[in-house]
Amino acid sequence: MFDWAEQVCSSDKKLALPIMTHPGIELTGKTVFDAVTTGEVHFNAINALNSSFPAIAATMIMDLTVEAEAFGAEVNFAQHEIPTIRHRLVSDYDSVEKLVVPECDKERISQYLLATKLAAQNITNKPVLAGCIGPMSLAGRLFDMTEIMTAMFIEPQTIHLLLKKCTSFILNYVNALKKCGANGLIIAEPAAGLLSAEMCDEFSSAYIKTIIDEVQDDSFMVFLHNCGNTGHLTQSMVSTGAKGLHFGNKIDMVKVLNEVPSNIIVLGNLDPVGIFKMSTPAEVEKSTLKLLNDTSEFKNFIISTGCDTPPNIPIQNIEAFYSAIDKFNSTKI
Numbered sequence: 001m002f003d004w005a006e007q008v009c010s011s012d013k014k015l016a017l018p019i020m021t022h023p024g025i026e027l028t029g030k031t032v033f034d035a036v037t038t039g040e041v042h043f044n045a046i047n048a049l050n051s052s053f054p055a056i057a058a059t060m061i062m063d064l065t066v067e068a069e070a071f072g073a074e075v076n077f078a079q080h081e082i083p084t085i086r087h088r089l090v091s092d093y094d095s096v097e098k099l100v101v102p103e104c105d106k107e108r109i110s111q112y113l114l115a116t117k118l119a120a121q122n123i124t125n126k127p128v129l130a131g132c133i134g135p136m137s138l139a140g141r142l143f144d145m146t147e148i149m150t151a152m153f154i155e156p157q158t159i160h161l162l163l164k165k166c167t168s169f170i171l172n173y174v175n176a177l178k179k180c181g182a183n184g185l186i187i188a189e190p191a192a193g194l195l196s197a198e199m200c201d202e203f204s205s206a207y208i209k210t211i212i213d214e215v216q217d218d219s220f221m222v223f224l225h226n227c228g229n230t231g232h233l234t235q236s237m238v239s240t241g242a243k244g245l246h247f248g249n250k251i252d253m254v255k256v257l258n259e260v261p262s263n264i265i266v267l268g269n270l271d272p273v274g275i276f277k278m279s280t281p282a283e284v285e286k287s288t289l290k291l292l293n294d295t296s297e298f299k300n301f302i303i304s305t306g307c308d309t310p311p312n313i314p315i316q317n318i319e320a321f322y323s324a325i326d327k328f329n330s331t332k333i
Helices: 002-010 022-027 032-037 039-052 066-071 093-098 109-122 135-143 145-154 156-179 190-194 197-215 234-238 253-259 281-294 315-332
Strands: 128-133 184-188 221-226 244-247 265-270 301-305
Touching: 002 221, 002 265, 022 032, 022 039, 032 039, 039 109, 066 109, 066 128, 066 135, 066 156, 093 156, 109 128, 109 156, 128 135, 128 156, 135 145, 135 156, 135 190, 135 197, 145 156, 145 190, 156 184, 156 197, 184 197, 190 197, 190 221, 197 221, 197 234, 234 244, 234 253, 244 253, 253 265, 253 281, 265 281, 281 301, 281 315
Parallel strands: 128 184, 184 221, 221 244, 244 265, 265 301
Antiparallel strands: none
């Protein structure tokens, strides 16, 4: 994977890795509910997307409820929407202390492992990147995001205990994904975007670094996604040791690229809703070309969405995105 990263950064062409799984679900005629509950359907969606568009890696569905559900949180499901957590599972030190770190066979975890295994076995022309939630974002789902923001100040020992349990589970889960054959991982840590740089270091990046230090190696590369970072958390993200950093659409990509070491892959950051879902194909092409031109001097930049695209993205907009990349590359030959 490190060799792959070097090849990506030395390419004469601009490459693409959008976080875009819902179009694959729609290509197979299935619902979001089908894909997030059944490993075979999940894989078929990723495989359909891989067959249809030339992303440089295959990414699994970004579902940030799977890990919380494994801990015992109740999940709201809808046919065509991403699942959500119903209510908090823990509320104080005692309840956190009693919280049991689950095994990797609880609830839908087994289906996500199956989907990853099938993808690794069948998609062999590019890396397969599994996905998981970050410790801070998982803790926020278990404790409630509003409540945890207060608790970090008035009872930090409670939140650190919760983060240790979340990190322990995520580490076991990531090792299981790695055993399934995944070539890498996207850790989604959007909740950290709400924190100051110092708080992010303490309550997010330190725990992510623990995970990365154990699992990242030449066969398994970690990408850290934080769509909440508006520029104040970039160095905190770098400190985790992730070989790839993925940024949301609220950030200035040129500024980011000037701040991140050139040996780290940087991905972002076209608006998945405002551009991919709400714009016309001509507007998608224009926005894509602008970002490519703005970042053209940076070899470590891979164009991407700012986050996972929502359901019902027009296929014509995806085609316009890739067409713009081809147009940009043809002018640089």
